[in-house]
Amino acid sequence: MEHITLLLAIVVVTALVFDFTNGFHDTANAMATTISTGALKPKTAVAMSAVLNLIGAFLSVEVAKTISGGIVNEDGIRTEVIFAALVGAILWNLLTWLVGLPSSSSHALFGGLIGAAVMSAGWSSINGGTVVTKVLLPAIAAPLVAGIAAMLATRLTYRINRNVTDEGQLKSTAKGYRAGQIASAGLVSLAHGTNDAQKTMGIITLALVTSGVLAPGSNPPMWVIVSAGVAIALGTYLGGWRIIRTMGKGLTDLQPPQGFAAQTSAATVILASSHLGFSLSTTQSCSGAVMGAGLGRKGGVVRWSTATRMFVAWGLTLPAAGLIGAGAEYLTKQGPWGIAVTAVILVGGSFAIWVASRRQPVDHTNVNDTGDDEPQGVVTTAMAAVQPPPVGGPASDLSATIPAPSPDDPARPSAKV
Numbered sequence: 001m002e003h004i005t006l007l008l009a010i011v012v013v014t015a016l017v018f019d020f021t022n023g024f025h026d027t028a029n030a031m032a033t034t035i036s037t038g039a040l041k042p043k044t045a046v047a048m049s050a051v052l053n054l055i056g057a058f059l060s061v062e063v064a065k066t067i068s069g070g071i072v073n074e075d076g077i078r079t080e081v082i083f084a085a086l087v088g089a090i091l092w093n094l095l096t097w098l099v100g101l102p103s104s105s106s107h108a109l110f111g112g113l114i115g116a117a118v119m120s121a122g123w124s125s126i127n128g129g130t131v132v133t134k135v136l137l138p139a140i141a142a143p144l145v146a147g148i149a150a151m152l153a154t155r156l157t158y159r160i161n162r163n164v165t166d167e168g169q170l171k172s173t174a175k176g177y178r179a180g181q182i183a184s185a186g187l188v189s190l191a192h193g194t195n196d197a198q199k200t201m202g203i204i205t206l207a208l209v210t211s212g213v214l215a216p217g218s219n220p221p222m223w224v225i226v227s228a229g230v231a232i233a234l235g236t237y238l239g240g241w242r243i244i245r246t247m248g249k250g251l252t253d254l255q256p257p258q259g260f261a262a263q264t265s266a267a268t269v270i271l272a273s274s275h276l277g278f279s280l281s282t283t284q285s286c287s288g289a290v291m292g293a294g295l296g297r298k299g300g301v302v303r304w305s306t307a308t309r310m311f312v313a314w315g316l317t318l319p320a321a322g323l324i325g326a327g328a329e330y331l332t333k334q335g336p337w338g339i340a341v342t343a344v345i346l347v348g349g350s351f352a353i354w355v356a357s358r359r360q361p362v363d364h365t366n367v368n369d370t371g372d373d374e375p376q377g378v379v380t381t382a383m384a385a386v387q388p389p390p391v392g393g394p395a396s397d398l399s400a401t402i403p404a405p406s407p408d409d410p411a412r413p414s415a416k417v
Contacts, residue, residue, distance in 0.1 A: 022235060031048075112328075143284040147289060
C-alpha cells in the first residue's frame, strides 16, 4: 500500500466506480424476472441481490487471474492504459443503461482494455488465444446454452404439472414456484458476485502489477477483494431499474415457473464458467435464459424487436468500448494534461448521461410498467387463440396476449334474446 502513487490511486478508484456501475447495470440479471412475476418486491429483491453479490465476491479468484494475467501481456503495459480502459467501459455501461439495454459490462471492460492496450503497445500486447477461448467463444455459447436449457426446463415444468387442476393444488404449486424462483434468483446473484466482481479485482491487480506493487501472476490482495465486493454490492442495491424493466417485461411475459427455469439455467451456466475461469457475460447468459423460457411456454411471446436491439448492443459493446478506450489512451499518452482531460471527459460524460436519465426516470415504483407494448404478430395471435392456457396457471393468462373485446366494439357479436 505504501507504494501506491496518485495515478495508481486514481485508477483504483475508477475501477471501483466501474464495479459500482457493473452492479446497477447487471442487477436485472438476477432480479428482473423475480420482480416482474411479483415473487419479491423491487426493493427487497435488490437488497437480497446486493448481499449475495458481496458474498459471491469471496468464493473464487479464477476469473480475476484470467483478466490480470491472461487477456493482455503485463510487460510494457502502463498504469495509464488501465485508466483509459476503465473510461471506455464506464461510459459504454452508462450509455446502454440510459437506453435500457442489457449489454455486457464484462465485454465493455474487455473492449476498453483491448483498445487501450493496442493504442499503447500495439496488437502484440493482446493474447489473442485467451481472448478467443475465454471471452469470444463463451460469449457465443453462453446465451445459447442457457436459452436451450431454460426452454427445455420450462417445457418439462409445464408437462410435469399438466394434470394439476384442483384450485388448492394450483395455488400450492404457484407458491412453490415463487419460492423456487426466489432461491434461484439468489443463486444467480451469488454467481454474479463470483464472476463479475472478480473482473474488477483482476483489473486492479493488473494496475498494481504494472505499477510494480505486485509481482506478475499474483492473486488479488484481500483489500482488493473486499473493496470490489462492497462496490458491486452497493451498485446492485441502487438498482438498474431501466434494465430491470427491459429484462423483466420488455423481452417476454413470464410466469413463475418460467422465471424459475430461466434463473436456474442461467445460474448453472455462470457458476460452471466461473469455476473454469471463463469470463463470460452474466447479462448474455440471463438474457438468453429469459428468451428460452419465453419460447418454452405454449402461447409465450418473445418480443423480437427488443431482442434485436439487445443483440445489436451485444455486438457493438466490444468494439465501441474499445474505440473509447483507445481514444482515452491517446489522450493519456500526452502526459499529465492528457490524463486530466480524460478524467474531465469521464466525469462530464457521466453527469450528462445522468441528467438525460432524469427526463424519464425509472425506479422501483414504475419498473413493471411496460409502456407501449410491441404489437403481436399474426402467428403469435393465432397460436394463442387455439392453445389452452398454460397448465398450472390461471386461465386469465391469455388476457395478456389477446385483449378481450370491449362492450362498444362493433366486431363484438350482439346478444340474442
